[in-house]
Amino acid sequence: MTQTDWPSKVTARVADALRARRKELGLSAQDxxxxxxxxxYPIPRTVIxxxxxGRRASVDVAELLVLAEVLGVPPITMLFPLGTAPTIEVLPGREVSMWDAVAWVTGESREEAMKTPTQTVLNMFREHGILVSVAMLSRELGEEKRREAALAxxxxxxxxxxxxxxxxxxxxxxxxQSLRNWRARMRxxxxxxxxLPDEFAYLESSETAQ
Known part of the structure; x- marks a missing residue:
């Protein structure tokens, strides 16, 4: 494959994902x-x-994001269709496993070269998300048992x-407290x-007051 072939291959993957998902949802191009x-962000029917x-050789980032939202899929899956092939040409002449391609875009690459300050920030946000989920779970379980106690x-x-x-x-x-500490560490x-979710919005108020 030549370097000029690679961009058209990327566009073709997006087009294939668009067509397949559109038909799966029963949507017309006009829909x-x-x-x-x-x-x-209007995208004319002729563009679709x-x-x-295959008459259009490129798709821009804004179009990709809007189309993904309309189709109800993560944008990354339109670029790298997991489960359809073991490998993919992630860059011109660079064939990697499909998952490694996805991990590269999401900042989860195992490559030593990817351990950058940016990846550190991504990891901080992932940990923050985990802490929010854990706090939400303990809150919901407490409310559930409180309701059961009231009905007993x-x-x-x-x-x-x-x-x-x-x-x-x-x-x-x-x-x-773990969530508070982590947010303080980020700052x-x-x-x-x-x-934060509405349930924990009070934490942001206390942070602002500090």
Missing amino acids: VTDACAALG ANLES RDPEHRAKFLDMVAELDRIHARDI ELEVVPPA
């Missing part, structure tokens, strides 16, 4: 066009048709549920933490 316009037919008619059952609530509240408090490194 896709209308949905793109509703998102605020030319992409799918037997005093012994109610007492057991309340004991579980107390333990889950302690766990949740630890989870929240120390001059990394702006992501917005």
Whole structure:
């Protein structure tokens, strides 16, 4: 494959993903066009048709993002279709496993050269996401047991549920503290933490007050 062939191959993968997903959803090219316009970035029906037919040799990043949203798929899967081939030409003349291609784009590459400050920031955000999920889980479990305690008619059952609530509240408090500490660590490194779910918005207020 020549260097000039590679960009057209990338576009072809996006076009194939567009066509397959559009048909899977039962959408016409006009439906896709209308949905793109509703998102605020119109993509004419002729562009959709030319992409799918191969008459259009390129697709820009904005188009890729909007099309992925309309089709309800992660943008990365339109570039690197996992499960369709063992390897892919990620760059001109560079064939790698399909998963390594995805990992390169998402910053999860195992390559030593990819261990950069940017990857460190990505890892911090991943850890933040895990801590938020853990705190959300302990919160939801506590609320569930609290509801069960309120509905329990037997005093012994109610007492057991309340004991579980107390333990889950302690766990949740630890989870929240871990999240606070991690966000503080991010700020120390001059990394702006992501917005929190509404349930934990009070943490952002306390951070601002500090």
